[in-house]
Amino acid sequence: MASGRHADDGEAPIQGGTAEGRPEGKVDARSSVWAKAFEHNTALVLIIGVLFFCVLSGLYDQFYGAFGLTSVDLGIDYKETLGRSWGFILYLAIISTGLANAAFSYREDSGKERKGLKVFLGVCAVLVLGGMSALSAVVAGESSKVLGGEAVPPIEVNFGFRIMLLDVHAHRVEQVLPVNSMTPDPAHCEKLMHLGSSDRTYILYCADAGKERVVRLSMDRYVLHSKEAP
Template sequence: MNLLDRHAAYGLIGGLVSYCALSALYDQFYGAFGLTATDMGIGYLDTLSRSWGFILLITLAVALYVFTLSGMGLPISRKRAHNYRNRSKSARWVNAYMHFAQSIMEWIRRNLGVVAAIVAAFALFIALSASSSAVDDRAAATINGNAIKPLQVKLGNHGLRIIFLDIHSHHVRMITPAPTPGSVPCCKHLMHLGSSDRTYILYCVDNKRVIRLSIERYVVHTSP
C-alpha cells in the first residue's frame, strides 16, 4: 500500500469512527424525545458536515501531536546517543536509558499512523465525555420548553462560529393555515426540532409527545 492509499484508508476509517461517535450523540439528544438521528433525516454526510468543528478539533489534536513528534527529532539521534555514551561509559543506567528511549522513538517514527490513531481515539474520548453531559442538558432544556442553540464556540465579534454539534430547538409561534380541530393534538406550547421527509417534527411540551405536520400542507413559524 503506497502512501496515498494509506492516507486515504486512514481518512476513511477516521470518517467512519467520527460518524459513529457523532451519531451516538445525536441519538442521545433525539432519544430524549423518542426519536433517532435517522428519524430526523441525519445521514452520514449530514452528521459530519453539521459537526465540522468536532472533526476539526480531532484533526488538529492529531496533527499537532504528529508534528511535534516529527519536529522533535524524537529527541535522541544515533549520533547524539553515541557521543553521550562515550562521555558516560561509567554510567550503565544512562546507556540503558538511551538504548530504550532510542528504540521507542524509532518505533514511533515507523508507526506514526498507529500513534495518530491512538491520539485520535484519546481526543475523541475526551470530546465525547465533555459533549455527552452538554447534550443531556440541552435535551432537558427543550423538554422543559426552552429553546436551545447548537453546541458551538463563537470566535470574536465577527460572527464566526465553530459548530461542534448541530442540535437545536425553537419555539413555534404560529402554524399556518391554522390546523382544523382534531387534526392536530391540542398543544399550547410547541417546540420545533427539525424536519425530515417533507415533515415538520415538533415536540409538545404540554403532553410530552412528538407531533408531525406535513410541510406541503402547513407552514411552521418559529422564533429563536
C-alpha cells in the same frame, strides 16, 4: 595508462550513504513519517471518516433519543452528520493527526524517545475522550432544556467567529397555520418545539406536562412560525 582507481589501490571502497555519512535507508527515517502515513491515505481517510461518523451519530442520537427519536427520523445522513459538526471534526482531526504521527514515529524510535511518544499518545487519548465526554454532557443538558419547553441553539464555540460543534437545536413554535380551511387544526399544545424536518414533514415535540409526545405535521398542510433561541 591507468584508466581509473581500483579498490586494491589502498583505498577503501566508498560505502552507500548520504553526504552526512548516514546509511541509505536511514536518510529520512523521521521526516518520512508523513510519507508513510499517506501511502495508505485512502484507507486512513475511510477509517477515520467512519469513526467520526460513529461518534457524531451517537451524540445526535443521544439528543434526539430524549424525545424517542433517532437522527434517521430527522433525515440526518452520513453527509449531514459530518457537515453539521465541522468544528468538532476539526478538533478530532487535529488530534488524530498527532496520534498518527506519533504512532508512525514510535516504530522508528527506541528508549527515551519512545517514552516521550507514550506520553504524547496518552495526552491525545485524554483530549479525544475528554472532548467526547464534555460534548456528551452538554448534549444531555440541552435535551433536558427542550423537554422543559425551552428553545436551544446549536452547540458551538465563539472565538470572534462561530465554530459549529454539533447542530442539535430546537425552536419554540409560536403559531401553526393550516394552509386552507379544509385542513384540520392541529392538537393544541402550549410548549411546541420544532426539532427539525424530514420528507416534507415537521418533526415537533409537545413539552406540555402530561401531554409529552412527538408531533408530525405535513409541510403541505401547515405553515409554522417559530422563534429561534438567542
